[in-house]
Amino acid sequence: MSDDDVNAEDEEARAVVRAVARQLKLWREAAGLTQAEFGAAIGYGEELVSSVERGRRIPRPEYLDAADEVLGAGGKIAAMKKDLAEARYPKKVRDVRRLEVEAVQICSYNNSVVDGLLQTEDYARAVFSSRRPPFTEEELERQLAARLARQEIIKSATAGPLFSFVLCEATLRRAIGGRMVMRAQLERLLEVAQLPNIDLQVLPLSSEENSGLSGLFRLLKLKDGTTVGLSEAPLISRVFCDPKETTVLDMRYGIIRAQALTPRESLTFIEQLRGET
Numbered sequence: 001m002s003d004d005d006v007n008a009e010d011e012e013a014r015a016v017v018r019a020v021a022r023q024l025k026l027w028r029e030a031a032g033l034t035q036a037e038f039g040a041a042i043g044y045g046e047e048l049v050s051s052v053e054r055g056r057r058i059p060r061p062e063y064l065d066a067a068d069e070v071l072g073a074g075g076k077i078a079a080m081k082k083d084l085a086e087a088r089y090p091k092k093v094r095d096v097r098r099l100e101v102e103a104v105q106i107c108s109y110n111n112s113v114v115d116g117l118l119q120t121e122d123y124a125r126a127v128f129s130s131r132r133p134p135f136t137e138e139e140l141e142r143q144l145a146a147r148l149a150r151q152e153i154i155k156s157a158t159a160g161p162l163f164s165f166v167l168c169e170a171t172l173r174r175a176i177g178g179r180m181v182m183r184a185q186l187e188r189l190l191e192v193a194q195l196p197n198i199d200l201q202v203l204p205l206s207s208e209e210n211s212g213l214s215g216l217f218r219l220l221k222l223k224d225g226t227t228v229g230l231s232e233a234p235l236i237s238r239v240f241c242d243p244k245e246t247t248v249l250d251m252r253y254g255i256i257r258a259q260a261l262t263p264r265e266s267l268t269f270i271e272q273l274r275g276e277t
Helices: 011-030 035-042 046-053 061-070 078-088 091-102 121-129 137-155 169-173 179-192 243-259 263-276
Strands: 103-110 162-168 198-203 217-222 227-233 236-240
Touching (some): 061 078, 091 137, 091 227, 103 243, 121 137, 121 179, 162 243, 179 263, 198 243, 217 243
Parallel strands (some): 162 198
Antiparallel strands (some): 103 217, 217 227
16 A cells, blocks of 8 residues: 655645644554554554654555554544545645635536536546646546545535536547447436536537637636636646636626527437437
C-alpha cells in the first residue's frame, strides 16, 4: 500500500497534513510505541510511518483506520479521514468544490466533453487518460477521485442547488472511452435528467446558431447573490468575479439555452443516440 506525496506548493493541504501528522505522533508516543513497533502493528514499514509523521506523505484511509484501532483512539483518528480526503485533491478542485457548495444555481455549457458533474467513472477515467503529456498513474487516480467526490452535490436533489446543463451534440457523439463507455454515459445522462433539480439540454449540430463556439464555461450563482464565472482552456483556468464579465456570460448562457432543444426534446434526442450506440 502506498500513500500520496504532499504537494509542496499547496500550503493549505500541507497545513492539514501537518496537523494530522502531529496528532498521529502524539497518539503513538502516548501508547509507548516506537515507529517501527507501530508500523509493524498496522502493517506499514517504519520508513513510511516516519514520512507520515513528518508530514511528507498523506496517509490513506486504511492507515488511519488501523492506527485508530491499534492506538485505541475510539474513532478520533479515523475521523480525520474527511480532512485528509480533501487535502489529497488538487487545490483547483477544492476551490471549485467550495464554490459549488455555496451555489444556489449552477449553469454549465460544454462543447468538448460531458460536464464533470455528470460523468461516469469510466468516462472520466478515459477523459483523464487522454491528457498529453499523460498523468502519472497516481495523479490520474487523484484527479478521478476528486471528480467523483464533487458529484456528491448532484445527489442532493432536495437540499442542493438547481442545475442547468447545456451539452453540444458533439460531446454526445464523441466516443470517448469506446462504444460501451459512451453508451453507459448516455444512460447516466438520461438518469440524472430525471432529478427534479436538473435541466439538461442539447445544442444540436444542425442548429444554424451557436453562441457557445468560444468554448466551455460555467456560472455559479451563490447564496449571497453574487455570480461567479469559470472557464477553462489549455494550461489555464479563469475565475470571473467582475459583474461586467459575469453579466456577459449570463447573457450568453441564456442565449445558448434558447438555441438548444428543450429538456424534453433533449431527452428524446439522447435516447435516440443511445439506440445508435
